[in-house]
Amino acid sequence: MSLLQVxxxxxxxxxxxxxxxxxxxxxAGEVVALVGESGSGKSLTALSVIGLLADSLKVTGGSISFDxxxxxxxxxxxxxxxxxKELAMIFQEPVSSLDPLMPIGAQVAESLIVHGTATPAxxxxxxxxxxxxxxxxxxxRRAHQLPAELSGGMCQRVMIAAALISKPRLLIxxxxxxxxxxxIQAQILDLIRDLATQDxxxxxxxxxxxxxxxxxADRVCVMYGGRVVEQGEVEDIFLRPRHPYTDMLLRTIPxxxxxxxxxxxxxxxxxxxxxxxxxxxxxxxxxxRVTAQCNNRPVLGTGHHRTACFHPLTGESYDRFA
Amino acid sequence: xxALLEFxxxxxxxxxxxxxxxxxxxxxxxxxxxxxxxxxGQTVAVVGExxxxxxxxxxxxxxxxPITEGKILFEGRDLGRMDKSERRALWxxxxxxxxxPVAALNPRMSIARSIAEPLVVNGWxxxxxxxxxxELMALVGLNPDQRNRRPTALSGGQRQRVVIARALALSPRLxxxxxxxxxxxxxxxxxxxxxxxxxQRELGLSYLFISHDxxxxxxxxxRICVMYLGIIVEEGPASQVFATPRHPYTRALLSAxxSPDIRQRGRRDRILLTGDLxxxxxxxxxxxFASRCPNVLAECSAARPPLEAISEDRKLRCINPDGxxxx
Numbered sequence: 001m002s003l004l005q006v007x008x009x010x011x012x013x014x015x016x017x018x019x020x021x022x023x024x025x026x027x028a029g030e031v032v033a034l035v036g037e038s039g040s041g042k043s044l045t046a047l048s049v050i051g052l053l054a055d056s057l058k059v060t061g062g063s064i065s066f067d068x069x070x071x072x073x074x075x076x077x078x079x080x081x082x083x084x085k086e087l088a089m090i091f092q093e094p095v096s097s098l099d100p101l102m103p104i105g106a107q108v109a110e111s112l113i114v115h116g117t118a119t120p121a122x123x124x125x126x127x128x129x130x131x132x133x134x135x136x137x138x139x140x141r142r143a144h145q146l147p148a149e150l151s152g153g154m155c156q157r158v159m160i161a162a163a164l165i166s167k168p169r170l171l172i173x174x175x176x177x178x179x180x181x182x183x184i185q186a187q188i189l190d191l192i193r194d195l196a197t198q199d200x201x202x203x204x205x206x207x208x209x210x211x212x213x214x215x216x217a218d219r220v221c222v223m224y225g226g227r228v229v230e231q232g233e234v235e236d237i238f239l240r241p242r243h244p245y246t247d248m249l250l251r252t253i254p255x256x257x258x259x260x261x262x263x264x265x266x267x268x269x270x271x272x273x274x275x276x277x278x279x280x281x282x283x284x285x286x287x288x289r290v291t292a293q294c295n296n297r298p299v300l301g302t303g304h305h306r307t308a309c310f311h312p313l314t315g316e317s318y319d320r321f322a
Numbered sequence: 323x324x325a326l327l328e329f330x331x332x333x334x335x336x337x338x339x340x341x342x343x344x345x346x347x348x349x350x351x352x353x354x355x356x357x358x359x360x361x362x363g364q365t366v367a368v369v370g371e372x373x374x375x376x377x378x379x380x381x382x383x384x385x386x387x388p389i390t391e392g393k394i395l396f397e398g399r400d401l402g403r404m405d406k407s408e409r410r411a412l413w414x415x416x417x418x419x420x421x422x423p424v425a426a427l428n429p430r431m432s433i434a435r436s437i438a439e440p441l442v443v444n445g446w447x448x449x450x451x452x453x454x455x456x457e458l459m460a461l462v463g464l465n466p467d468q469r470n471r472r473p474t475a476l477s478g479g480q481r482q483r484v485v486i487a488r489a490l491a492l493s494p495r496l497x498x499x500x501x502x503x504x505x506x507x508x509x510x511x512x513x514x515x516x517x518x519x520x521x522q523r524e525l526g527l528s529y530l531f532i533s534h535d536x537x538x539x540x541x542x543x544x545r546i547c548v549m550y551l552g553i554i555v556e557e558g559p560a561s562q563v564f565a566t567p568r569h570p571y572t573r574a575l576l577s578a579x580x581s582p583d584i585r586q587r588g589r590r591d592r593i594l595l596t597g598d599l600x601x602x603x604x605x606x607x608x609x610x611f612a613s614r615c616p617n618v619l620a621e622c623s624a625a626r627p628p629l630e631a632i633s634e635d636r637k638l639r640c641i642n643p644d645g646x647x648x649x
Contacts, residue, residue: 153372181372181534182371182575183371183595185580186580186594187594187595208508210508210582211579214583216580235584248509249509250582252509252512253537254512254541258540260540260561263516264512266509270479270510271478271509273477
């Protein structure tokens, strides 16, 4: 059974619908990647799950349930009980996510104390251990420092430590390594992978980096224009993509074995902003398979490998990486 | 042949906070002795992680960071000895594209006005400016009807095109590109990289391409220079450095890039680095990578290894690249 189940989620800012019918689920021990470009609705979907949408945004439809209990509409109290304990989130921007006036050790320990999981003394010790696990050098000394005394990469690791310390059952990671250097990114990704495989943590990982998806995800959910356009097992998505957008996204990746200084494949046009989303299929303005039928809204369908397209690729395996 | 741009043992040291009463000041050695040349029509990429000094290197060429020691030469002319008017004249030949097109554009100026700015500063007449702006917009793939729009009305990719058009306004020969596609959506990155490649072919531009994204660099660079804590650890033709990286740091960097090839999942040997990056305020006397290096020897911490030629056009700064020697 799925730990997290999102059904037909809709999020709006006033009259503008930004997330339009997103359905996805994450099981224990599984890493699900939510892939999309800016404005695709991937971050709003995640923020809806953890109940941290900005005041100007509202969940206007659908349902979210965690471990079988629906919590859209649950009281604030319910959310506070599980947020930070069973459900934690790593944000993209470390500096703005940390309290500038609180030592980092205390910030990491905070959720344990708030939820009464540990005494302050125990929590402080656990925080130091967690800081060591995320690769903070000299954690006993660093725990007493303020965020401003640390580099951006270290602040990111502090935030990750704060999210992981209470061993959440669901971890939402929104571009968790975008601000980090590749060698540190590799360490953090390994840590997240271990959490899923060893501790059975369910991970919903938001990223635009197809390399990270290929290395981390068990399943993938591709979003475009506020909707899910394709969903499936990671091998199906990479080797047998069916939606033209997924296919094009894979073809744009500059690859290490591509002849250098040659033209790269580029998706034509621009990522439209929500106020310019076309009716019907939202990718139709950039798609090479478009017909009149695409003026209607395509349905995602059911099954292991789903796609919302009237003219999907046949799904024949062909090697983009050969 | 005189190189278009040449760094000769460049050092950029930033004076820091006082170490306390009677103590010497901390100095941050952002760039600590690099030599590098860029030929006409060539793309030289400087790669490395945050704090390695790659951006400072570009900034020093632009006059935005002090030259503490060493020289930067543009066609043999020493930038450090130029007076203000010579320096201004050099702006015609050397321009820059930064990472964030939002911060690089004045939100209150129309994009045509932004593109025209370098021309206005250089005293072009209005009659010449208008057609030049049209020409530049066409060159970078912007629609002329967008002339009067503000940057906020454009997408990220279009804004970066405006920044590129402005950089090209005075027909420079060298463009310093500091992470030019890092802030863009993946579907837009390849459009901008294709544009940069096409402009190089058509205009014979040279690029100093500063980036942390090695798959992008691999695609666009002729030569690659890997920096670590203010110094070059490996340099050579991009194809060779990618095919056979020699420095343990270059290898770790390449192995850390997540591969989009799903069939390789779990099969790659990733070199995970442990240990800390030393502070550029107190760099070690030996090899700066020694604290994280899997091939480290006792003598690595004693003295900084020299950057030595290992073939006709490759250089390496490592005494134990293959790990054959044991400490």
